[in-house]
Amino acid sequence: MRTYLDCLPCFVRQTLEAARFVTDDEAVHADVLRQVLRAASEMDMSMAPPAMGQHIHRLIRKATGNADPYREVKGQFNRLALDLYPDLVRRVEAADDRLETAVRLAIAGNIIDFGVSATISDEAVGKTIDRALRDPLVGRVDDLRQAAADADTILYLADNAGEIVFDRILIETLDAENLAVGVKSVPVINDATAEDAEAAGLRGRWEIVENGSDAPGTLLETCSEAFRERFMAADLVIAKGQGNYETLSKAPRPVWFILMAKCPVIAGHLGCEVGNLVIRESASTSEPRTHA
Amino acid sequence: MRTYLDCLPCFVRQTLEAARFVTDDEAVHADVLRQVLRAASEMDMSMAPPAMGQHIHRLIRKATGNADPYREVKGQFNRLALDLYPDLVRRVEAADDRLETAVRLAIAGNIIDFGVSATISDEAVGKTIDRALRDPLVGRVDDLRQAAADADTILYLADNAGEIVFDRILIETLDAENLAVGVKSVPVINDATAEDAEAAGLRGRWEIVENGSDAPGTLLETCSEAFRERFMAADLVIAKGQGNYETLSKAPRPVWFILMAKCPVIAGHLGCEVGNLVIRESASTSEPRTHA
Numbered sequence: 001m002r003t004y005l006d007c008l009p010c011f012v013r014q015t016l017e018a019a020r021f022v023t024d025d026e027a028v029h030a031d032v033l034r035q036v037l038r039a040a041s042e043m044d045m046s047m048a049p050p051a052m053g054q055h056i057h058r059l060i061r062k063a064t065g066n067a068d069p070y071r072e073v074k075g076q077f078n079r080l081a082l083d084l085y086p087d088l089v090r091r092v093e094a095a096d097d098r099l100e101t102a103v104r105l106a107i108a109g110n111i112i113d114f115g116v117s118a119t120i121s122d123e124a125v126g127k128t129i130d131r132a133l134r135d136p137l138v139g140r141v142d143d144l145r146q147a148a149a150d151a152d153t154i155l156y157l158a159d160n161a162g163e164i165v166f167d168r169i170l171i172e173t174l175d176a177e178n179l180a181v182g183v184k185s186v187p188v189i190n191d192a193t194a195e196d197a198e199a200a201g202l203r204g205r206w207e208i209v210e211n212g213s214d215a216p217g218t219l220l221e222t223c224s225e226a227f228r229e230r231f232m233a234a235d236l237v238i239a240k241g242q243g244n245y246e247t248l249s250k251a252p253r254p255v256w257f258i259l260m261a262k263c264p265v266i267a268g269h270l271g272c273e274v275g276n277l278v279i280r281e282s283a284s285t286s287e288p289r290t291h292a
Numbered sequence: 293m294r295t296y297l298d299c300l301p302c303f304v305r306q307t308l309e310a311a312r313f314v315t316d317d318e319a320v321h322a323d324v325l326r327q328v329l330r331a332a333s334e335m336d337m338s339m340a341p342p343a344m345g346q347h348i349h350r351l352i353r354k355a356t357g358n359a360d361p362y363r364e365v366k367g368q369f370n371r372l373a374l375d376l377y378p379d380l381v382r383r384v385e386a387a388d389d390r391l392e393t394a395v396r397l398a399i400a401g402n403i404i405d406f407g408v409s410a411t412i413s414d415e416a417v418g419k420t421i422d423r424a425l426r427d428p429l430v431g432r433v434d435d436l437r438q439a440a441a442d443a444d445t446i447l448y449l450a451d452n453a454g455e456i457v458f459d460r461i462l463i464e465t466l467d468a469e470n471l472a473v474g475v476k477s478v479p480v481i482n483d484a485t486a487e488d489a490e491a492a493g494l495r496g497r498w499e500i501v502e503n504g505s506d507a508p509g510t511l512l513e514t515c516s517e518a519f520r521e522r523f524m525a526a527d528l529v530i531a532k533g534q535g536n537y538e539t540l541s542k543a544p545r546p547v548w549f550i551l552m553a554k555c556p557v558i559a560g561h562l563g564c565e566v567g568n569l570v571i572r573e574s575a576s577t578s579e580p581r582t583h584a
Contacts (some may be wrong), residue, residue, distance in 0.1 A: 006322055008329065013301035029297055034333045037300065041329035184567055247563075 001247045003045045003052065004265045011040055011052050015060075017271030018189070020070040022060055032059050048247045049265075054215035054222065057188045068187040070161075077120075077162030077190070081109065085127070085201075094274075099148075101133065102168055102173035103258060105278045108132035109166025110159060110175040111260045112242050134261070138272050139279035142239075144256055147281070148174050149236035155209070156250075157182040157218055159241030160189075161196040167240055168200050170247040170258075178208040180230065186214035191243070220251065242266055255282045293541045294338045295344065296557050303332055303344050303572040306475050310500075311479070312353075313351055314361040321356040324351050338540045340431025341557075346507035346514065351481045362453075369454030369482070370491040374400065376417070376495075380461055384549075392433040393425065395550060396464035399569045400424035402451060402533050412511045430564050431571035436530075436548055441525035441571070447501070449510055449540075450483075451533030453488040459532055460492050462550075464557075472499040472522065478506035483535070509535030512543065534558055540574070547574045 015036040019029040023264045028136045036056055044054060061067055088105050095101035108129045114122065148154065158164045164183075171179060181202055184191045192200075197208045211225025218239065220228055231237060231253070239248050245257045245266065257280045261267040266273045311321040328348055328357045353359055380397050387393035395568065400421045400480040440446065446468045450456045456475075460539045463471060464563040469503060473494055476483045485493075489500045504516025510531065511522055523529060523545070531540050537549045537558065559566045 005318075005325055007306060008325055009301055010304035012304045012329075012332075016297055016301060026297075030337075033297055033300055037304075037329050037333035040304075041326045041333065 001246055001266075001269050003047055003049045003292075005011070005045075006265050007049045007096075008040050008043070010185055010263070011036060011049075011056065013141060014053075015056050017055065019060055019063075022066065023064050027278040028060075028063045032056070032063050035059050045064065045146065047215065048219060050215050050217035050219060050243050050247050053065070053217075054188065054213075055214070058214065070190045071187065073201065074138065074161035074187075074190050074192075074196055076268040078165060078196055079101070080125075081121075081162045081165035082200070083130075085165055085169070086198065086216070088129075089172075090191060092169060092173055097141070098173050099145050100137070100218045102170040103141055103144070103279055104137065104277065105129065105164075106166050107137075107260055109163035110258070112162065113160065113262075123258070126154050132277060134278050136240060137279060137281065138270075138276045141279060142281060143281065147236050147256065150179060151176070153234045154179040154236045154238065155182055155234035156180070157244050158192040158197065158212075159244065161192050161199075162190070163240070164192040164196050164200045168202055171206060172201070174225065180209045180234075182209045182211050182218070182227070182231075185224075186211040188214045188216050191216055215247070217245075217247035219247050245270075251282065293340060293540050293560075293561050295335060295341045297337075298557050299341045299344070300332050301337070301430050302456055303328060303341075306345075307348050310348065310503070311352055311355075314358065317356075320352075320355045324348070324355050327345070327351050332375075339511065340511060342507050342509035342511060342535050342539050345509075345535070346480065346505075346511065349508075350506065353488075362482045363479065366453035366479075366482050366488055367482050367491065370457060370488055372417075373454045373457035374492070376421075377457055377461070380421075381464075384461060384465055385558070389433070390465050391437050391448055392429070394462040395433055395436070396424045396531065396569065397421065398455075398458050398462040398550055399552055401455035402550070404454065405554075406409065422490065424569060429568055429571060430562075432570045433571060435573065437527050438549065440468065444470060445470065445495060445526045446471040446528045446530065447474055447526035447539065448472070449529065449531040449536050449558065451485040451536065453484050453491075454482070455532070456484040456492045457495070458475060460494055472501045473528075474501045474503050474510070474519070474523075474560060476506065477502040477504050477516070480506045480508055483508055490583070507539070509533075509537075509539035511539050514550075514560065537562075544575065 008164050015033055018030045031085055039055055058076055092098050092101045111128050156171055158167050158181055180198055183197050184193050187193055192209050194210055209230055210226045212223040215222050241259050242262055245259055248255045259278055261274055263275050265275055270278055294320055307325055312322045331347055384390050384393045403420050448463055450459050450473055466560055473489055475489050476485050479485055486500050486502055501522055503519040505514040507514050533551050534554055539548045551570055553564050553566055553568050553570055556566055
């Protein structure tokens with residue numbers, strides 16, 4: 001999807017929040033904010049919003065000289081999510097519809113958005129999980145079930161650290177022979193990298209594929225050629241979270257999106273309400289796909 | 293007060309809201325937003341925040357070719373406030389402390405902020421008035437009472453249309469021989485002009501002084517020489533609303549501020565909580581004042 005005017009105030013607000021999260025140096029806050037304001041004033045609105053996120057976090061990393069400012073927080077939330085893991089697995093095993101429960105838990109991981117605040121209470125996490133298991137799901141799990149059954153190869157694009165442990169439960173429930181997990185090559189915000197996939201316990205059992213990019217979401221034009229080939233060749237692509245929806249809603253192949261709609265622009269684009277739990281296949285905008 | 297980094301995302305958000313309020317033309321929204329982003333990227337942060345408000349609304353007026361885009365709304369809310377006027381006067385007359393009740397009602401007018409939304413329910417207005425009469429007041433009405441008793445000349449700087457009818461009640465309660473009401477010379481947002489002062493029923497009984505400016509608040513450097521002389525010469529200056537606090541908190545003479553703290557930056561500057569009703573005399577930063 002393109003960038004909307006409503007995204008611009010949000011970029012500026014997010015920049016200040018991120019800069020403050022990463023450093024106490026007010027000169028850095030001001031410098032990064034001014035650069036983002038200038039970049040936003042000239043932004044090509046046909047780009048997906050995460051293109052600006054990529055720019056913002058490059059500026060923050062450069063200004064702070066810190067290549068991975070969220071590393072500690074990511075580790076913390078991977079561990080927190082791993083503590084929850086055994087109980088979540090039991091919930092899936094006890095469920096009437098294991099896939100639907102695993103999808104709901106994957107969305108719970110997306111709602112919690114571990115990277116947004118430095119701390120999160122056990123109570124808040126518990127409430128979010130209960131809510132994700134109970135609220136209506138916009139979209140049809142049965143269609144994903146069928147698509148997964150029909151697919152020989154699946155590419156699962158992870159979203160954030162912490163959340164990736166919740167994704168692991170869905171990945172395990174899909175129980176596909178040939179599934180690869182896509183992650184960022186370069187740390188950006190709290191997005192999952194290969195290190196996080198390993199921390200989440202995915203390495204070994206599933207192939208981890210780095211996308212070659214430092215953009216939040218999956219900005220295909222910034223990904224490696226090798227990743228783009230994998231993306232196009234997979235029988236089924238599942239993409240977690242808003243960033244992946246923003247960057248892949250018009251991808252040149254069908255993609256299954258699993259997310260909570262967190263902002264009015266995304267909700268409007270999806271045709272749902274803010275806060276809805278969504279599972280949705282994109283319409284393909286490409287020629288009929290040829291299987292590899 | 294100076295501009296804080298937190299003001300910058302707010303400027304961008306307010307620009308989009310104001311542009312949309314004033315026109316449906318999305319090209320204008322985008323054009324104004326981009327210009328404000330660029331201006332914000334270069335802003336002199338030692339300026340008071342309303343300097344950017346002045347710039348934003350000049351851009352909007354120029355882009356739309358509409359010299360007073362809020363005129364209709366201002367008229368509407370002047371009339372709405374005038375409908376309330378007789379009841380509000382009765383409340384003051386029945387009060388144990390008439391001045392305190394009038395100060396509280398003046399703050400109620402500031403809370404309602406008639407210009408922010410195009411419509412406002414009678415119920416919401418009633419609740420706000422009740423709240424303003426009940427909530428704790430941060431500051432001492434007795435000190436204002438004394439300052440008013442000691443003053444031969446008072447300059448009362450109005451804030452917005454609609455609200456100016458509430459100010460009229462406080463002005464009438466002050467019952468000073470020699471009181472002038474300061475208003476904007478050029479329409480900006482819903483700030484009160486001489487036209488609004490007349491609509492509120494102030495002309496004739498009180499002198500109306502235009503400040504020579506099109507900035508929200510009172511940016512002295514953009515006001516006329518004649519206004520600045522009046523401002524410095526008055527025995528007592530009372531300034532309504534956040535914009536006047538933002539622009540006059542470091543004025544070269546003492547000023548009494550009456551407002552609700554509506555944003556965290558202002559509340560932090562005042563040393564109070566967001567939502568507090570405040571009556572506060574600024575510390576004078578000038579040499580001892582010489583009476584005219």
